[in-house]
Amino acid sequence: MLESLESARYETIPNDLEPLWMPFTANRQFKSAPRMLVAAEGMHYTTADSRQILDATSGLWCVNCGHARKEITEAVSAQVGRLEYGPGFQMGHPASFEFAARLAALAPGDLDHVFLTNSGSESADTALKIALAYHNISDNASRTRLIGREKGYHGVGFGGIANNRKYFGSAFPGVDHLPHTHSLEHNAFNKGQPEWGGHLADDLERLVALHDASTIAAVIVEPMAGSAGVILPPKGYLKRLREICDTHGILLIFDEVITGFGRLGDSFAAERFGVLPDIMTLAKGLTNAAVPMGAVLVRKHIYDAFMNGPDNAIELFHGSGHPVACAAGHAALDIYLNEGLFERAAELESYWIDAAFSLKDHAHVIDIRAMGLVGAVELEPIEGKPTARAFDAFLKCYERGVLIRTTGDIIALSPPLIVEKNQIDQIFDTIGGVLKEAA
Numbered sequence: 001m002l003e004s005l006e007s008a009r010y011e012t013i014p015n016d017l018e019p020l021w022m023p024f025t026a027n028r029q030f031k032s033a034p035r036m037l038v039a040a041e042g043m044h045y046t047t048a049d050s051r052q053i054l055d056a057t058s059g060l061w062c063v064n065c066g067h068a069r070k071e072i073t074e075a076v077s078a079q080v081g082r083l084e085y086g087p088g089f090q091m092g093h094p095a096s097f098e099f100a101a102r103l104a105a106l107a108p109g110d111l112d113h114v115f116l117t118n119s120g121s122e123s124a125d126t127a128l129k130i131a132l133a134y135h136n137i138s139d140n141a142s143r144t145r146l147i148g149r150e151k152g153y154h155g156v157g158f159g160g161i162a163n164n165r166k167y168f169g170s171a172f173p174g175v176d177h178l179p180h181t182h183s184l185e186h187n188a189f190n191k192g193q194p195e196w197g198g199h200l201a202d203d204l205e206r207l208v209a210l211h212d213a214s215t216i217a218a219v220i221v222e223p224m225a226g227s228a229g230v231i232l233p234p235k236g237y238l239k240r241l242r243e244i245c246d247t248h249g250i251l252l253i254f255d256e257v258i259t260g261f262g263r264l265g266d267s268f269a270a271e272r273f274g275v276l277p278d279i280m281t282l283a284k285g286l287t288n289a290a291v292p293m294g295a296v297l298v299r300k301h302i303y304d305a306f307m308n309g310p311d312n313a314i315e316l317f318h319g320s321g322h323p324v325a326c327a328a329g330h331a332a333l334d335i336y337l338n339e340g341l342f343e344r345a346a347e348l349e350s351y352w353i354d355a356a357f358s359l360k361d362h363a364h365v366i367d368i369r370a371m372g373l374v375g376a377v378e379l380e381p382i383e384g385k386p387t388a389r390a391f392d393a394f395l396k397c398y399e400r401g402v403l404i405r406t407t408g409d410i411i412a413l414s415p416p417l418i419v420e421k422n423q424i425d426q427i428f429d430t431i432g433g434v435l436k437e438a439a
C-alpha cells in the first residue's frame with residue numbers, strides 16, 4: 001500500500017498541476033500537454049508514459065557523468081545517514097575541506113582557494129561580491145563597476161540576463177557590457193574557434209576610457225557562452241581580455257558553470273583556452289547535479305587579501321558547503337577522474353563535430369558550432385514567430401525519443417560525457433529527420 005502511494009507520488013502525472021509555478025517554463029502551454037520525467041539512468045530519461053528518451057542535454061548542461069550513477073547515490077545516502085547537516089557558522093565538516101583541496105588541485109594556476117555555495121547563480125553573485133570586497137579592502141573602494149557581456153547568463157541573481165534586465169534592470173546600477181561575439185556574417189559554419197572576433201575584446205579599452213579603470217572592479221564572462229546558444233570564443237579573444245584586465249588592475253572572472261567539468265574536452269575552459277582568470281565560478285557538473293551546489297575558486301592573492309584583519313573577524317558573511325552536496329561532489333569527481341571523462345570528451349570531439357556538421361545542408365540551418373561535447377544548430381527564425389521553429393523541433397525530437405534544448409531558434413546540445421558514438425548518431429539523425437520533415 002505504502003509502496004504504491006510512493007510510486008503514485010513520484011511516477012505518475014498528478015491530478016492537479018496548477019499550484020506549482022514552474023521555473024523557466026511556459027506554464028500554461030506545459031500544463032496543457034505535460035512532459036513528465038519520472039526516472040533516469042545512464043544516457044536516458046524515462047517518461048511518465050514509460051518511454052525512454054536519450055538525453056542530449058545532460059539535464060541542463062549538468063549531468064556530465066550520466067544519470068543515476070550508483071557511486072553518487074551511495075555516497076549521498078551514506079552522508080545523509082552520517083551527517084545530514086552541520087552549521088556553516090564557525091563550524092566545519094571534513095568532506096568540505098577535502099573537496100576544496102581536490103578542486104584546488106584540479107584547477108589551473110593558483111586558483112587554490114574554494115568558497116562553496118548552493119548554485120551557479122549564487123556562485124556568480126558571490127564572485128562579484130568577492131571582487132567588490134577585494135578592491136574595497138585593498139584601498140581601491142572606488143572600483144565598484146562590474147562589466148559583463150551581451151548575451152551573457154550568470155543565473156537568476158544579480159548576474160542577470162536579458163529578461164532579468166528587462167524586468168529588474170534598475171536594480172543593477174553601475175554595470176556595463178562588452179559586445180557579444182556572435183556573428184553569422186563572419187563565422188557561420190566555422191569549425192572550432194572562430195577566426196573572426198578576437199578584436200572585440202578591445203572594447204574593454206573603450207569602457208576603461210569611458211568609465212576610468214579606477215571605477216571598474218571586474219569583468220565577468222562565460223569563456224563559452226552556453227545558454228545564449230553555444231557561442232565559442234574567437235581566437236585570441238580571452239587572452240586579450242586577460243591582458244587588458246592586467247594592464248588596468250581589473251579582476252577577470254570566468255563563469256565556468258557550464259564549461260566546468262569536461263564539457264570542452266578539458267577539465268575547465270581556462271585549461272582548454274590557456275587563459276587563467278582571477279576567479280572562477282562552478283556549479284552543475286560539480287555534483288553531477290545530484291545535489292545542487294556551486295563553488296567559487298579564487299587565486300591566492302585574493303584569498304590572502306581577506307586574511308589580513310584580526311584573527312577573530314569573519315572574513316566573508318556568506319556561503320554554504322552542505323555535507324550531502326560535498327559527498328555528491330566527491331563521488332562525481334571520482335567518476336570524472338577514474339573514468340577519464342574529460343579525456344573522453346576530447347577523444348570524441350572530432351566525431352561529434354563531424355556529426356553536427358552533417359546537418360549543414362538541411363533547410364533553415366544557418367549555422368553550426370561545436371567543440372568538445374557541446375554543439376549548436378542555429379535555425380532561421382520563422383518570420384514574425386521567433387523561437388517557434390526551434391521549439392517545434394524540440395517537441396518533435398522529444399516525441400521521437402531525444403531530448404534537446406532550444407534557446408531562441410538555436411538547438412543547443414551537451415550530452416553526458418559517457419555518450420557513445422551510436423548515440424551521437426541517434427541525436428543528429430533524429431534532429432536531421434525532424435528538420436527534413438519540417439522543411
Ligand code: PXG
Nearest residue numbers: 119120121153154155222227255257258283
Ligand atoms: N552561470 C552560467 C554560465 C549558467 O549557465 C548559471 C550561472 C546559474 O546556475 P544555477 O545553478 O543557479 O542555475 C547558469 C545556469 C539554459 C539554462 O536553458 C541554463 C542555465 C540555467 C537554466 C537554463 O540554457 N544555466
